[in-house]
Structure formats: structure tokens, C-alpha cells
Amino acid sequence: MAKRDYYEVLGVAKDVSSQDLKKAYRKVAMKFHPDRNEGDKAAEEKFKEASEAYEILSDDQKRAAYDQYGHAGVEGQSGMGGGEGFGNFSDIFGDVFGDIFGGGGGRGRGGPSRGSDLRYTLDLSLEDAVRGTTVKIKVPTLVNCGTCGGDGAKPGTSPTTCNTCGGHGQVRMQQGFFSVQQTCPTCRGKGKSISDPCKSCHGRGRVEETKTLSVKVPPGVDTGDRIRLAGEGEAGADGGPSGDLYVQVNVKDHEFFQRDGKNLYCEVPISIFDACLGGEIEVPTLDGRVKLKIPVETQTGKLFRLRNKGVVPVRGGSAGDLLCRVILETPVNLSSKQKDLLEQLKDSFKGKTHSPKQHSWFDGMKNFFGDMKM
Ligand SMILES: [Zn+2]
Numbered sequence: 001m002a003k004r005d006y007y008e009v010l011g012v013a014k015d016v017s018s019q020d021l022k023k024a025y026r027k028v029a030m031k032f033h034p035d036r037n038e039g040d041k042a043a044e045e046k047f048k049e050a051s052e053a054y055e056i057l058s059d060d061q062k063r064a065a066y067d068q069y070g071h072a073g074v075e076g077q078s079g080m081g082g083g084e085g086f087g088n089f090s091d092i093f094g095d096v097f098g099d100i101f102g103g104g105g106g107r108g109r110g111g112p113s114r115g116s117d118l119r120y121t122l123d124l125s126l127e128d129a130v131r132g133t134t135v136k137i138k139v140p141t142l143v144n145c146g147t148c149g150g151d152g153a154k155p156g157t158s159p160t161t162c163n164t165c166g167g168h169g170q171v172r173m174q175q176g177f178f179s180v181q182q183t184c185p186t187c188r189g190k191g192k193s194i195s196d197p198c199k200s201c202h203g204r205g206r207v208e209e210t211k212t213l214s215v216k217v218p219p220g221v222d223t224g225d226r227i228r229l230a231g232e233g234e235a236g237a238d239g240g241p242s243g244d245l246y247v248q249v250n251v252k253d254h255e256f257f258q259r260d261g262k263n264l265y266c267e268v269p270i271s272i273f274d275a276c277l278g279g280e281i282e283v284p285t286l287d288g289r290v291k292l293k294i295p296v297e298t299q300t301g302k303l304f305r306l307r308n309k310g311v312v313p314v315r316g317g318s319a320g321d322l323l324c325r326v327i328l329e330t331p332v333n334l335s336s337k338q339k340d341l342l343e344q345l346k347d348s349f350k351g352k353t354h355s356p357k358q359h360s361w362f363d364g365m366k367n368f369f370g371d372m373k374m
């Protein structure tokens with residue numbers, strides 16, 4: 001396919017000024033930029049074509065060569081020329097668009113940039129996590145300097161455009177045939193210089209401050225959940241937007257309960273009498289104590305489920321359960337009379353009737369050693 005005329009590609013006359021050329025390229029490039037035309041091959045081609053045209057025509061030397069000899073005069077001199085991918089276009093792209101896209105997205109250019117996100121770990125009791133609460137937290141952060149309003153210049157003065165880069169934040173260095181873009185060494189990419197820095201922030205425009213924030217914790221949160229406070233992170237540089245603050249929830253261990261998602265677990269000691277004869281015990285829940293019926297002949301380790309006494313999850317849904325595991329407690333500090341009575345009780349337990357599990361276990365063990373011929 002024959003190459004289109006570069007002036008035609010950008011829709012400009014042969015005697016176009018460099019400013020109008022830039023404007024024209026900006027218009028075409030905005031229209032066909034890959035971010036706006038995802039998957040559109042034709043648009044991508046048009047974008048590359050325009051970028052190539054602009055790269056040649058924006059360089060006086062190359063433009064002169066092109067004017068005299070046409071495409072042949074500048075063959076192989078464009079970053080995009082015929083090759084695959086986008087090559088060097090990002091350089092000229094950033095050059096032209098840096099001022100619209102706010103600093104060229106992390107390419108080291110100056111200008112406004114978004115403040116950092118902050119993270120804060122919030123320790124909560126299980127009760128507060130389950131019920132929800134509002135807590136005040138103190139966060140050290142960078143805020144816009146109140147003295148200078150964030151521009152870093154002493155009140156009554158204002159920053160001036162950097163003389164070295166003319167406010168672009170970038171300078172072009174000629175290295176042999178190539179021209180290379182570099183962050184301006186004078187203003188470090190900001191495009192502005194401050195002759196009389198603000199005393200409060202030393203010209204940085206931001207100061208450290210401890211902010212007190214009120215965090216609303218919704219009911220049902222769990223360890224690992226994050227609450228986002230938009231715009232409460234660090235202030236942006238040079239008037240850029242603030243970052244966000246992420247409050248990371250950490251639920252502290254509880255005296256009685258272990259939490260697993262929406263269910264709660266607890267261990268409850270019971271006496272051998274309740275275990276044998278049955279009874280009623282009190283167990284803790286997050287809403288206070290409730291009575292739990294222990295059936296006759298309850299074994300240690302048995303799990304009792306109390307429906308809906310768990311946690312209502314923060315993302316909605318039904319409440320979980322509370323699972324109580326009863327642990328049989330061996331009596332201690334026995335008097336001699338109690339020991340006598342237990343001896344008598346023991347004598348009354350003859351045969352396999354009263355502890356079937358123990359007997360089958362011992363039988364199994366005998367078989368095991370029998371098999372080994374010991
Ligand atoms: Zn200041």
C-alpha cells in the first residue's frame with residue numbers, strides 16, 4: 001500500500017505552523033487512540049500513521065528532508081516506520097498529551113499526581129465486628145499545606161514557569177541523530193520553579209499531619225475486610241487528587257468464641273453429673289446467656305448447634321449458628337468421703353454395659369497385639 005502524504009494524514013497545509021501541527025495531531029490521535037478504540041485494527045493503523053506523520057513533521061530537520069524528497073527522504077527515521085508495535089510513539093505521545101493526561105501516567109513527568117493510598121489496620125473486638133460500630137482513628141498523612149494552599153510558594157508570591165523547560169517538565173537533548181526526552185533537571189519535572197519557598201512546607205506544598213477520622217464499621221465485618229474512605233489518603237502533589245484510605249479490619253481473639261465465617265464456636269465444660277443424668281447449663285452467646293439442655297448420657301466433645309446465634313455476614317444473608325462443644329470435666333479436690341463413694345460407684349460398674357466404647361476399644365487393642373503374635 002502506498003504511503004499517504006504526511007500532511008494529508010494530519011489534514012494540514014504544507015505551510016502549517018508547528019503549533020497548528022501539534023493541534024491537528026492531537027485531534028487525530030485522540031480520535032484514533034487505541035484506548036478509545038479497543039480491538040479496532042483500522043483505528044490502530046490510523047493512529048500509527050498519524051503518530052508517524054507527526055514525528056517526522058514536528059522535527060524541523062526531518063520535515064525539511066520530507067518536503068524535499070518525500071517518504072524516501074525520511075525512510076527508516078521514524079520510530080514507527082513500518083515496524084510492528086508502537087515503538088517510540090509513547091515519547092511523542094507523552095510530549096503532546098502530557099498536559100492533558102496529567103503527567104503522562106507514571107512516566108516520570110512532573111505535574112499534578114494523585115496522592116498515595118494509605119492503609120490502616122483497625123483492631124476490633126468480636127462484639128464490635130458483629131454488631132458494627134463507629135470508631136475514631138488517628139492517621140498520619142500528608143495534607144495540602146494551609147499556609148501556601150499547596151503550591152509551595154511563600155504567600156504573596158507564586159510559582160513561576162520553569163525557564164529551562166518552559167513549563168513542560170521535560171527537555172529534549174540532542175544525542176547525535178536522536179533527540180531524547182528527559183525530565184527537566186531544574187524543576188524535576190514540575191514545570192514550575194519556586195524562588196521564594198513557603199516556610200511551613202519548605203516548598204513541598206504538603207505537610208505531615210495527624211488526621212482524626214470517624215470510621216463507620218458495618219455489622220458483620222471479619223478479619224481481612226477493607227473499608228475504603230475515598231479521598232482520605234495522602235494529598236496529591238501539585239494539586240492532584242488525594243489518594244484513598246483503606247481501613248483493614250482485624251478481629252481480635254475472643255475469650256469464649258472462635259469465629260469461622262458466620263459461625264461461632266465455643267467450648268463449654270460440663271460436670272459428670274450433668275453428662276450422666278442430663279441437665280440444663282448456661283452457655284454464652286453474643287446476645288447474653290442462654291440455657292442449653294444436656295440430654296442424659298451425653299459424651300464429652302458433643303457439639304450442640306444453636307441456630308441463628310452466629311453472625312449476620314456483612315454482605316448479607318442469614319445469620320450463622322453458634323456451635324457449643326461440651327467438654328466433660330473430671331472433678332478435682334475430692335474429699336476422702338467423695339473418693340469412698342466413687343469407689344463404691346466403681347464397684348457397681350461391672351461388665352461391658354456402662355462403657356461400651358471403652359470395652360470395644362480394649363478388645364480391638366487385644367486383637368491388634370494378638371495378630372502380631374506377642
Ligand atoms: Zn506551604
Ligand SMILES: [Zn+2]
Nearest residue numbers: 162165184187
Ligand atoms: Zn523545568
